[in-house]
Amino acid sequence: MQKIAIVGVGGMGTVHYHNYAQIKKADVRAVVGPSESDQKKAKKWGVKVYQDLDTLLQEETVDLVDICTPTFLHVELALKALAAGKNVIIEKPIALHQEEAERVFALASEKEALVFVGQVLHFTREVEILKEAVQSQKYGKVLDAYFTRLTAAPDWSAEGWLFEKEKSGLLPFDLHIHDLDLIVSLFGPPKSYNYQAAGRKNSKFGEHYRFNYQFDDLNVGAEAAWYNANYPFTARWRVYFEEGLLVNEDELIFYPAAGEAVRFNTEAEPKIETGINLPPTAMFYHELSHFIDCAEREVPSDRITKEQVITTAGILEEIAGL
Missing domain, CATH: 3.30.360.10 (Dihydrodipicolinate Reductase; domain 2)
Structure with a gap:
């Protein structure tokens, strides 16, 4: 069983929560969401809600931190979670700079933790x-x-x-x-x-x-x-x-x-309601089930590899002019 914290409970955090609810080895213990809307959503889900990741990591025992925040927050949050020895799921993109993507994987290696990146098309x-x-x-x-x-x-x-x-x-x-x-x-x-x-x-x-x-x-x-x-x-x-x-x-x-x-x-089945303006789909279920299985077996994903994530980040960084 993987004890999970979701950071960011907007659209994608909501999608992930609804899918974890259908995955036997996933147990969402808490979420991070500072807004009033986040508080209401956490209450509806029946999970604890924290203002920030630091407090959650101090007070909750979790195995995996799932980062569903806006892109510019991904690296900082991933590094915090990894420094605490947690495996992480990061919604795409992992980072806006190749060097930052490499930092995330380097810290994961140092801490013997795993990084999974949400490129969901691989699960269609x-x-x-x-x-x-x-x-x-x-x-x-x-x-x-x-x-x-x-x-x-x-x-x-x-x-x-x-x-x-x-x-x-x-x-x-x-x-x-x-x-x-x-x-x-x-x-x-x-x-x-x-x-x-x-x-x-x-x-x-x-x-x-x-x-x-x-x-x-x-x-x-x-x-x-x-x-x-x-x-x-x-x-x-x-x-x-x-x-x-x-x-x-x-x-x-x-x-x-x-x-x-x-x-x-x-x-593909099961088709799960997303909770946002996206029709029911099976792709997030299969993606998150794969990540949970990899975390349980303590192995990196063979579908979304470190090499392809870093290569993609580097090319896009140049194209975007960052």
Whole structure:
């Protein structure tokens, strides 16, 4: 049984709480949340609430600290938890600078603790099927790939911190990180890369990016956008293999060189209410179950590795201009 403290009980902290409630080996003992809303939420959940992590660590016995705060607080909180000898889960991104990501892993190594980073796409059936196809080469080698992640600018951001580069890393760290992390996990660190950004003259951030990552014999493209437009969230990818095209749009379909298209069943259970403006899904359940299992066995994650997390942070740091 893993005794857990959740730091930050906004949207993602709420998602994590609802999923832990369904995981047998997870026991949320307390949360950190200084606002009145946080206090009410903790009371509804029936868990203790603290104003800060320092006090919680002094008064509670926990095994794992789950950090669901705004991005700019991740490193400070992770270092505190690790210094106390606790394993940590950190919502993406781990940090806005490669050096900071390395510091977190270095302290974890020193304290013989574990760091898990919440890149949740690895726990969707679509990505599991893609990774298996790439690794097994069941459709031959990958010849080309393209990833798209587009949405309206996040005007819902509490106090607008997502629009402050030093706090969020802006679009590259908020949005493109999902696809870059997946690209790195599939193909390793790119040999080189380039990108272009576009946007209105009065915008304080790049609103639309195009990326190109070069590997030994492969180019991978990507797009990401925070549009000044009421455009629905859209995430798609296509991967071209020697023997056909695997496309993830509204459904996952493989189009072979000859014969009928193959449609995959990507439904996963259990679908758990998130408590936020996100439909019930199984991906957080499988992600957090994996982290809990790794913590129980005292082993790092084999799905989200230290190397891919640090590589991704370094590339995004340069793209975001931090």
